[in-house]
Amino acid sequence: MDSDFGIPRELSDLQKHRSLYEPELPPCLQGTTVRVEFGDATTAPDPSGAHTISRSFPHTYGQPLAHFSGLLQKSLMLRVGVVFCGRQSPGGHNVIWGLHNALKIHNPKNVLLGFLGGSEGLFAQKTLEITDDILSTYKNQGGYDLLGRTKDQIRTTEQVNAALSTCKNLKLDGLVIIGGVTSNTDAAQLAETFAEAKCQTKVVGVPVTLNGDLKNQFVESNVGFDTICKVNSQLISNVCTDALSAEKYYYFIRLMGRKASHVALECTLQSHPNMVILGEEVAASKLTLFDLTKQICDAVQARAEKDKYHGVILLPEGLIESIPEVYALLQEIHGLLRQGVSADSISSKLSPWASALFEFLPPFIKKQLLLYPESDDSAQLSQIETEKLLAHLVEAEMNKRLKEGTYKGKKFNAICHFFGYQARGSLPSKFDCDYAYVLGHICYHVLAAGLNGYMATVTNLKNPVNKWRCGAAPITAMMTVKRYSRGPGTSSIGKPAVHPYALDLKGKAYELLSQNATKFLMDDLYRNPGPLQFDGPGADAKAVTLCVEDQDYMGRIKKLQEYLDKVRTIVKPGCSQDVLKAALSAMASVTDILSVMSSPSSAQTPL
């Protein structure tokens, strides 16, 4: 197996052209001397969980933010390891390239070791030394095939100890973990364990996950999300054009997005399909299967009245778990499966109401709901064809309305799609190429500054690269503590972790959707962003959600510090009594307001 990694690949013309592209660095990272500037000590977003987190991470909680700004940096000799954790995300290779480049710029003797086959390579100490030659056919290309990946967990004592001894044996100064929510939680845990064990290896996490759900005050977007949304939007637009040309089908398209519907929302804003069903909306409004069916049928009927018999409807794969009664049914099924009840005899052991729902469902979906749950207690979402279930229910209801005479249009026809794997291995978008490369550079600076348990961050991403702000934040500052859980996954209760960020129904991106939903539904305002371009118009397009959201948390934290410094400068001993009085009164009122807003009882979810 190993002999296959790092082999140069045959590249197509476009790939060759891509491999020659070198992303620009933000000014703060240019040159060989980069200064790290520390901000205030960090806290956790939810004050009530802060104590639990600080107890779990005594060595790494409460560290300050770091900003990079150019000037002064010792050129240490560094040995660094890097590992892909979790599902492949377009752009992952560029993190390694950026890291390698930064290491070599600062000291040609620096060493970068890639672990082969993901975390298993980390445990088994299987490495490949990264060189310019090896990287040449992987720059700006998709997949994780430079190093491969396997399991996505570094969690059990055995696994953590294996990682520790690998890092010690290889005398690593740093370990870079490329992954999503779970992998970065593991990275924080590893950092804490290493610190306790007085291991010299510092751990850095990089936010790389195509779901786009590793989002918080410090992290605006994830490597891969931009590409996934663009490739899926291309396909959705193709289907919209198809629908509009043939005028006889409703397309139901299931997209990636397990715990959160970020991909579905972004694709909707890029391609303007007729309808999108967001998991967060359904959960918040407690919509039942019956409600959803009715909602779609009413839309189909309204369109039929305008002589339109086609349409495109998006949904995330996690939707099925957001529908309250289906979720409860799944919990019962999973409970029975865990007790060892065979799938065949489950239906007879369900509670009366769950049994009633189960029997109502079509056979294909019954079979899929009976699959054994995944390691994170969720259903096997990629296997459950929610799009077919909805199409089936809508068809039945439309036929009923037709029979009863309440619907007088043509027969309803549906075609179903699951866009789950087609985009994951895509060539990365230019944005993801740049973002990943810059993050790779930042990893070097985090390690060179001797920081442990941090995540590399870039903010102000909606602006051009030369306006990007580079920094790092302790992963513990992104953690929250769950105090309840819907399912039997009680193991996660009370444990600090980075959790998937749910779509914000009060956010600007969702607001943009709400404002346009009726027009999208009725007027077929299909928009076609086209295939991913690497040159020419469209090549520099950015995600709509990234651009409409008003983020730049890190920029604001810096601005606040400037204000505080300014107050200190103005109100020095010797200033006038009036100035001092004004300052005191103003500061008293500021602190009052902030204390009230940040008391545990009024705590908000992050962002």
Place this chain on the structure above:
Amino acid sequence: MDSDFGIPRELSDLQKHRSLYEPELPPCLQGTTVRVEFGDATTAPDPSGAHTISRSFPHTYGQPLAHFSGLLQKSLMLRVGVVFCGRQSPGGHNVIWGLHNALKIHNPKNVLLGFLGGSEGLFAQKTLEITDDILSTYKNQGGYDLLGRTKDQIRTTEQVNAALSTCKNLKLDGLVIIGGVTSNTDAAQLAETFAEAKCQTKVVGVPVTLNGDLKNQFVESNVGFDTICKVNSQLISNVCTDALSAEKYYYFIRLMGRKASHVALECTLQSHPNMVILGEEVAASKLTLFDLTKQICDAVQARAEKDKYHGVILLPEGLIESIPEVYALLQEIHGLLRQGVSADSISSKLSPWASALFEFLPPFIKKQLLLYPESDDSAQLSQIETEKLLAHLVEAEMNKRLKEGTYKGKKFNAICHFFGYQARGSLPSKFDCDYAYVLGHICYHVLAAGLNGYMATVTNLKNPVNKWRCGAAPITAMMTVKRYSRGPGTSSIGKPAVHPYALDLKGKAYELLSQNATKFLMDDLYRNPGPLQFDGPGADAKAVTLCVEDQDYMGRIKKLQEYLDKVRTIVKPGCSQDVLKAALSAMASVTDILSVMSSPSSAQTPL
């Protein structure tokens, strides 16, 4: 419905950029004066069918080839109608644009009417006058939504008469039919009927079909095929990268291609997956389901021995009908369905052997095989999940081998995909933009020359646009007569028609595949052409099958004429006895060879 057509669409940046691109014309079509040059009278490719065809098409059979070459052309006032027939194919809009442009260049008073909603608009005389304004947001864009489309047949007496009276009422000089094999057969029939009825309207066909199966001596490729193969290759490459990164899944991907496997072959040559199962191969070798399963299992096992547990396998949607025993089973089922036997009771009425096969199949495929056949007697191929059937059979066999100890590798895992609708509405590739636009121009010249029952053709397509040869050939010269048929579709026997061109297992494209098949299977030589580019490297890439095949039939016909003319010039009365003797002896031998080769008994399938 109608109010929706011709409305300007909101365009994305890439679409705007595309809408400003104007394809180059080959030199022979440049300027306002284009000369038509006639070649020899045409015959049919299969001599034994020629008589039948000439009897069915007394007015339009045997017309000469036409070449266009610049100089002299009357600027008549022309009224032309255009209609989309059959499934939408990327590039269709550019045929209309090219035609409109040519009409307006030659006489601003020329009129182009588009029929709304396909052939139904033609029958019902629903038109939209094409203008520059209307075209502006449809240039170089996908879909058929400028005019829409519905049914793909113009065949019954009622339909043909409706078309005739529409053309008469609208005083059309020409009718352009944009479509595939079926629509062009209909176009030829319409031309013949119009000629007989002394209707002034001339009919021209344009080869537009994403299946790529309208191929013969005169037609090298079809509008849409290039785009479909590129978009599918992009997705296949993404899946290959995914397979290589995760190293745990076999992907089974079903592609478009009902009667022929052109899309599957081209995508294989572009993206180098591990395996492709071509319908023509299976039919030629009479491979059974069992053979196919064994073949795939042996491949999986051979790869496992090299520690590879991933792979990508392509198949065309028509494959299921190429497997002899499944085809026979389908014929029995369709026969019973046509007799009115309900799907539920069919299994008990099957012949013993068909029943045995049917019972052996998994439930989901049984249900799909029981669907009512389509109007062309084929099964509902888009609904039959052959990829899942094969994955299921391979998994069962691998588990058996594992149990018996003949296979010692890891468990076999499959993920299935159907890439059927994702590409059909795509923005067209640059090649399809150019090809369609030039064909549109040719349609004008065919009509201006007063030709009836011709198809617009461009040859030498693998070379740059300035080397393209523009012409037109009578559709009857592309017809063959089927003398037997496997199914109950006896209606088509003995009737001349343009038939789908099956993949040539002796051709150069297939040879290229055969030479590389083992390497593709074992060495993971995945190639990623990337997403469709409109600028920069890769934007001008052409289909591999187009480039490797040695075509240019039209160029050779011209070359032959030059030789014959030369002989005539050299051997004029007054030439020496020796020259005349040499000429006679050489010509006698040439004609002897050709008579033997073109006698009915040794007739070959076209190309």
